[in-house]
Amino acid sequence: MPWGIALADGLEKLHAHADLHDALVLALDLFRLKILHQEDFSIKYPDAAMNVTGISGPHETRLMLDDEKKHIRYVCRLACTASLAAPPERWEGPISRTYLAFHSMVTELQTHLRSLVEMVTLSMCVHYDVLRTDRPNIEWTQIGLK
Numbered sequence: 001m002p003w004g005i006a007l008a009d010g011l012e013k014l015h016a017h018a019d020l021h022d023a024l025v026l027a028l029d030l031f032r033l034k035i036l037h038q039e040d041f042s043i044k045y046p047d048a049a050m051n052v053t054g055i056s057g058p059h060e061t062r063l064m065l066d067d068e069k070k071h072i073r074y075v076c077r078l079a080c081t082a083s084l085a086a087p088p089e090r091w092e093g094p095i096s097r098t099y100l101a102f103h104s105m106v107t108e109l110q111t112h113l114r115s116l117v118e119m120v121t122l123s124m125c126v127h128y129d130v131l132r133t134d135r136p137n138i139e140w141t142q143i144g145l146k
Contacts, residue, residue, distance in 0.1 A: 038074035
């Protein structure tokens with residue numbers, strides 16, 4: 001799938017939600033890099049060596065739980081791309097090192113993408129590829145705050 005078409009379609013559908021544009025670009029880039037998926041990043045062990053569900057029931061129940069885990073894993077990874085507007089609260093539940101590692105990858109990619117955009121913008125301004133004199137100061141301020 002051409003990534004430019006996917007980005008254009010996504011931005012068109014999210015026109016009313018400007019706060020999700022960064023999350024869309026980040027999610028598409030993670031998907032392009034084959035990082036955003038529902039599979040586990042760790043080594044897979046046979047069922048006898050590691051039964052993570054703790055259920056010794058029928059095989060279908062185990063498969064259903066594994067399928068549910070894949071969906072939950074995908075939703076959690078996708079949620080890492082968007083920023084939360086809620087005030088931070090103290091977390092008292094268990095911590096998943098897998099999600100912490102994925103969140104750190106997302107944060108690093110976001111930082112590098114922002115640096116890339118800033119450097120390209122600076123280069124365009126330095127080489128007179130953009131009209132700097134026709135823009136009011138408030139517009140430059142709004143660009144810097146996003």
